[in-house]
Amino acid sequence: MKNLLICFVVLWAGELLSQNKQVLYGLEEVPQNLLLNPGSKVPQKYHIGIPFLSQIHINGGASGVSVYDIFGKSNVDINTRIRNKIFEMDEKDFFTLNQQLDIVNFGWLAKNDIYFSGGMYQELDFITYFPRDLAILAWEGNQNYLDYPFDLGQVSTTGEVLSVFHFGANKKLNDNLTVGIRAKLYSSLIHFQSINNSGTFTTRESTNGINIYEHEFQNVDVSVQTSGYASLRDADGSSEVISEILGRTFFGGNLGLGVDLGATYDIGRYWTVSGSVLDLGAVFHTNGVENYESKGDHIVNGIELIFPPLEDGEPTFPYFSNVVDEFEDKVGVDTLQTSYTQLRPLKVNGALEYRFGQQLGSGDACDCYNMGGGIETGQSVGLQVFSVFRPKGPQLAGTLFYYRRLWNFLSAKATYTVDPYSNSNIGLGMVADLGKFNFYLAADNLLLYGNIAKAKSVSLQLGINIKIYEQ
Amino acid sequence: MKTNLSVPIVIVLAFIFLSSCVKDTDFDEADAILLTPVVELDLIYFNLTASDFFDSSTSNPRLTVRDTTELPFLDDGFVQDGLKKADFLFKFTNGIPRRFDVDFQFLDEENTETYSTQTNVDQGTPQNPQPTDFTQTVEGDDLIELTKASKVVISVTIASSDENLEGELNLKSKTTYYLEL
Numbered sequence: 001m002k003n004l005l006i007c008f009v010v011l012w013a014g015e016l017l018s019q020n021k022q023v024l025y026g027l028e029e030v031p032q033n034l035l036l037n038p039g040s041k042v043p044q045k046y047h048i049g050i051p052f053l054s055q056i057h058i059n060g061g062a063s064g065v066s067v068y069d070i071f072g073k074s075n076v077d078i079n080t081r082i083r084n085k086i087f088e089m090d091e092k093d094f095f096t097l098n099q100q101l102d103i104v105n106f107g108w109l110a111k112n113d114i115y116f117s118g119g120m121y122q123e124l125d126f127i128t129y130f131p132r133d134l135a136i137l138a139w140e141g142n143q144n145y146l147d148y149p150f151d152l153g154q155v156s157t158t159g160e161v162l163s164v165f166h167f168g169a170n171k172k173l174n175d176n177l178t179v180g181i182r183a184k185l186y187s188s189l190i191h192f193q194s195i196n197n198s199g200t201f202t203t204r205e206s207t208n209g210i211n212i213y214e215h216e217f218q219n220v221d222v223s224v225q226t227s228g229y230a231s232l233r234d235a236d237g238s239s240e241v242i243s244e245i246l247g248r249t250f251f252g253g254n255l256g257l258g259v260d261l262g263a264t265y266d267i268g269r270y271w272t273v274s275g276s277v278l279d280l281g282a283v284f285h286t287n288g289v290e291n292y293e294s295k296g297d298h299i300v301n302g303i304e305l306i307f308p309p310l311e312d313g314e315p316t317f318p319y320f321s322n323v324v325d326e327f328e329d330k331v332g333v334d335t336l337q338t339s340y341t342q343l344r345p346l347k348v349n350g351a352l353e354y355r356f357g358q359q360l361g362s363g364d365a366c367d368c369y370n371m372g373g374g375i376e377t378g379q380s381v382g383l384q385v386f387s388v389f390r391p392k393g394p395q396l397a398g399t400l401f402y403y404r405r406l407w408n409f410l411s412a413k414a415t416y417t418v419d420p421y422s423n424s425n426i427g428l429g430m431v432a433d434l435g436k437f438n439f440y441l442a443a444d445n446l447l448l449y450g451n452i453a454k455a456k457s458v459s460l461q462l463g464i465n466i467k468i469y470e471q
Numbered sequence: 472m473k474t475n476l477s478v479p480i481v482i483v484l485a486f487i488f489l490s491s492c493v494k495d496t497d498f499d500e501a502d503a504i505l506l507t508p509v510v511e512l513d514l515i516y517f518n519l520t521a522s523d524f525f526d527s528s529t530s531n532p533r534l535t536v537r538d539t540t541e542l543p544f545l546d547d548g549f550v551q552d553g554l555k556k557a558d559f560l561f562k563f564t565n566g567i568p569r570r571f572d573v574d575f576q577f578l579d580e581e582n583t584e585t586y587s588t589q590t591n592v593d594q595g596t597p598q599n600p601q602p603t604d605f606t607q608t609v610e611g612d613d614l615i616e617l618t619k620a621s622k623v624v625i626s627v628t629i630a631s632s633d634e635n636l637e638g639e640l641n642l643k644s645k646t647t648y649y650l651e652l
Contacts, residue, residue: 067496068496071496071497071498071500071501072496072497073496073497077503078500078501078503078504079503079504079505079507082504137508138506138508139506139507139508140507140508140509141508141509141510141511141648141650142508142509142510142511143509143510143511143647144509146511203511206643210516210643211513211516211643211644211645212513212560212562212643212644212645213511213512213513213645214513215512215513300513301513301516302512302513302514302515302516302644302645303513303514303515303516303540304515304516304517305515305516305517305538305540305625306517306538307517307519307523307536307537307538307627308538309526316538316539316540318541319540319541320540320541320542320543321541
């Protein structure tokens with residue numbers, strides 16, 4: 001039971017990486033594919049997701065460390081293992097978690113041959129880079145690091161929970177080209193970010209002879225922006241928190257706008273290229289904003305005593321408080337309520353596909369109305385690229401895939417992905433159309449499912465829809 | 472052919488999902504995780520001149536001068552739990568041709584002494600100041616007493632003084648905190 005619980009926790013929360021849904025991308029049988037490429041081909045006439053079940057997505061990863069690295073059974077002391085990892089990782093290593101839950105999802109082919117789709121989903125997104133210097137400072141202290149400038153700029157983290165209302169249009173413009181666009185309205189429940197920080201902390205032997213050391217804070221510019229946090233902190237009891245969060249879920253939060261764009265183009269009968277840009281947008285944080293900022297330079301030399309002549313009972317100077325006050329005056333934390341704009345993490349997908357194998361009955365090869373378009377076959381191979389823009393730059397992933405229609409009602413796609421987490425990531429997805437019901441399940445890092453603790457990332461999507469192909 | 476391939480794939484996929492687990496791990500080891508930072512921090516410093524030990528208004532020697540500073544972090548719960556050892560280093564440089572006794576009295580909120588230590592400072596001359604280093608390691612029961620304190624009183628006592636006495640007494644100090652968190 002304990003292992004089961006750990007499995008669940010690790011799957012749900014401990015496993016992290018980019019927002020790559022490489023298995024699901026291009027799987028036209030899954031209506032939620034439109035959320036990855038609004039310009040995907042759409043085979044069905046209608047679809048409606050089973051509420052709360054149409055897409056459950058979890059994706060997490062840690063680029064430099066796995067659960068097994070720390071908690072794996074070993075003769076080496078756990079503290080030695082952690083210390084080794086701290087020194088092995090660098091400040092570009094990161095931990096991420098992305099989770100999406102489709103609440104409502106629907107779509108229909110209108111009379112003008114535009115496939116409209118819309119819905120609402122909830123998303124949680126978190127990334128933190130590894131602040132290596134601060135980890136060393138916490139783990140070892142400063143004794144062995146005199147003269148070493150600990151880099152405060154390594155602190156870089158963002159996190160948010162938001163609900164997304166979206167509506168999109170998809171149209172096959174001609175035999176070769178399908179395009180799509182999706183408008184998004186974001187309602188942010190809670191958000192924080194601490195990015196673009198800088199500054200150093202150095203302890204060195206005194207250069208001015210005042211005391212033994214000098215502790216220098218240099219060019220400090222560290223800030224944290226939060227929205228939706230202060231009011232929850234001040235809320236009275238859990239019921240107030242819940243009602244506050246529910247309110248924000250439905251347009252009550254800080255609002256933002258975004259757009260997804262996508263297209264699919266058939267090059268001849270067997271080749272297809274496709275691409276999409278997702279979450280090109282921003283959230284405008286104006287309500288419930290609380291920001292913390294520390295800026296400046298300061299050198300701490302300790303506490304100077306001046307031995308003033310005092311009468312009996314007369315208090316001396318508050319030396320320590322003065323040191324603290326001076327510190328706060330120079331590099332202390334200011335609390336501000338300045339509105340800020342947060343760019344959503346932009347995602348870019350691209351794919352090239354080659355189809356082969358047995359031509360399927362519904363293919364348009366013999367269709368005089370489709371002389372130039374692609375034909376549908378039972379198998380395909382291809383290449384995909386994915387990029388998500390994070391505070392310290394884009395994170396890239398490349399994928400090779402093999403797709404096969406096993407039966408009319410069952411398709412499978414296997415992927416091999418190289419990304420910052422690993423170069424041995426095998427993924428597999430299956431889509432089944434049973435009557436009007438559409439089921440799908442996709443996951444990656446399957447080689448490590450035997451022991452998830454060794455995986456540095458896991459991605460999982462599953463869902464149920466109702467799809468109708470004919471009117 | 473299709474059927475031959477797909478059935479094993481379905482079985483394998485189902486098996487993988489159902490059998491996924493965390494193995495060969497020991498999460499109880501989390502209890503053994505111990506941060507052991509060693510932190511070097513400046514403590515107090517001062518410069519006393521010979522004239523500080525003579526009251527010119529009354530023409531009387533002032534043999535002991537005394538000052539106090541709060542050290543509110545000492546009796547903080549974080550320090551009481553995490554501090555395992557503290558090494559104090561006091562570096563005196565004495566350019567006054569007199570010996571000094573220096574007392575460090577650590578007091579709690581009620582001004583009750585919880586820990587104390589003292590040292591002597593060798594005499595020097597204004598032209599040839601003498602260094603005296605005093606180190607004090609505090610651990611065990613002494614440390615428990617030390618971390619009940621929230622302030623320290625420093626008393627500097629000169630052997631004798633007159634109005635013609637010259638020179639400076641300088642102190643620099645630091646503490647090395649050995650923490651276990």
